[in-house]
Amino acid sequence: MSVRRIAQSLVRPFILSLTAFAVVPAAHAASCGNTGAGFDAWKREFAAEAQRAGVRQPGLNALAQARYATSTISADRNQKSFRYSLPKFMQIRGADTIVAQGRKRKAASPAFYQALERQYGVPAGVLIAIHGMETAFGSFMGNTSVVSAITTLTYDCRRSAFFQPHAIGALMLVDQGAITGATQGAKHGELGHTQFLPGNALRYGIDANGDGRVDFYNQTDALASTANYLRSKGWQPGQGYQEGQPNFAVIKEWNAATVYQQAIAIMGARIDG
Known part of the structure; x- marks a missing residue:
């Protein structure tokens, strides 16, 4: 695809349903659980909630086929890296490698990143740092x-309310053909190059390559969607993004861990040079 086509397509956001964020009355909420024993019964209850929120048959079928993800529960209970000091966190997450590869990626596709910044105001360094941190530039x-x-995280009692709209979002993405029940992502259900939670993917997804669908496993769509998310959360074009500067607060919207926020700001500045 030509750079010109990419730049033109960035202004055409893919229209996605926002009904995933409909509030389901608490009286109808499915019962949570802390083991896999009640997951199948919960799915049947949650299917009724999903239908009321607007999920159609493909999404309901994906819900019925979902399995209790023990590896997800284990990961949710053991997020140790966010407890490290900033230097240790950057070391174990390979910050120097991300910066070195990030500079090369920016130099190889300058028009693409310039188009994103013109449209959304987010500098290349921030987007590239997130891409590198989340999936090593799509390698995993x-x-x-x-x-x-x-759905496992929504069923689990620890953070049911937080994950519920993302579960509805995932089922709606199945309805739209953006993902299937077999689509693979991270342990907490994040998907694609920059690891969007499904509810955010539904709300902020951008069809940046102009093929008529949002594909978070396509780098162009994923990075445009990431830029759109940050801009929608209050990114101020031309303002700084280091700690104490206006846009650092927007990085907090991407990830709640302080060391992650600090690392993105530092790596982004190094990539931008």
Whole structure:
């Protein structure tokens, strides 16, 4: 695809349903659980909630086929890296490698990143740092069923309310053909090059390559969607993104861990040079 076509297509956001964020009355909420024993019964209850939220038969079929993801529960209970100091976190996450490869990627596709910045105001360094941090530039996007992972986390009592709209979002993405019940992502149900949670994917996805669908496993769509998310969360074009500067607060919207936020800001600045 030509750079010109990419730049033109960036202004055409893919229209996605926002009904995933409909509030389901608490009286009808499916019962959570802390083991896999009640997962199948919960799925039947949750299917009724999903239908009320607008999920259609393909999404309901994916829900019925979802399996309790024990590896997801294990990962959710053991997120140790976010407890490290900033230097240790950057070391174990390969910050120097991300920066070195990120500079090469920016130099190889300058028009693409310039088009993203013109449209959304987000500098290349931030987008590239997120891409590198999340999936090593798409080299590993996960090995867990997105639908199974996100529904398991919604069923699990620890953070049911947080994950519920993302479970509905995942089922709606199945309805739209953006993913299937077999699509693989990260342990917490994040999908694609920059690891969007499904509800955010539904809301902020952009068809940047102009093929008529949002594909988070396509780099062009994924990075445009990431830029759209950050802009929608309040990114101020031309303002700084280091700690204490206006756009650092927007990086917090991407990930709640302080060391992650700091690492993205530092790596982004190094990539942007």
